[in-house]
Amino acid sequence: MEFIEWITWFFDNNSSSQCRTLVFVTWAIWTEQNKWLVEAVTWRPPENSIVRINFDAFLKKHENRSCSGMIIRNLECDVLGSKRLLMRIDLLFSQQKALACIQSLMFGLDLGLLEVEIEGDVLTVIRKLRDVSEDKSEIRAFIKDGKRLSRCFHTHQFQHVRRSANGVAHLLATESLKQGFQLCMRDGVPDFARDEVDKDRS
Secondary structure, three states, X not given: OOHHHHHHHHHHHOOHHHXXXXXXXXXXXHHHHHHHHHOOOOOOOOOOOOEEEEEEEEEEHHHOEEEEEEEEEOOOOOEEEEEEEEOOOOOOHHHHHHHHHHHHXXXXXXXXXXXXXXXXXXXXXXXXXXXXXXXXXXXXXXXXXXXXXXXXXXXXXXXXXXXHHOHHHHHHHHHHHHHOOOEEEEOOOOHHHHHHHHHHHO
């Protein structure tokens, strides 16, 4: 039965009260869904002495190329470092996202960080890194490495964020594919990402 047929049948065979309830519930669901889709969620600075590492990966399947991007900032929104790395194309996209997280952990350890929050917009990866049970999925090796590396910090937290709150890391990954080279910077970001960093400060 098509939706139009079903809704016509429903209104023909139910009371006015039931029809009003259906309309109200449908409107409420639609409104909440639209709020979720359009709500602007932006990057927020970490609290106390913790620094935040944002990571992302971007894939261009038709070009057989992928890249990760990561940025580290403190509670004053100062950039402690940024990095972009070209990645193996033979990995599944979920594996590339998990590998980007591992690369960001290694970057944090290289900078001597002790207390970190690690943020990414891939819920599957973040959930598996938080889970204390052994992962058995196709990204299990990456999850195992991520958990092992995270224990090298004094404290760590894995956080899921929406893409809109992960804009700089995403931009680093996408622009790196366009430019075709890797880059690691201390205390800054490439010129093309400065506006995005400034936007997060406001």
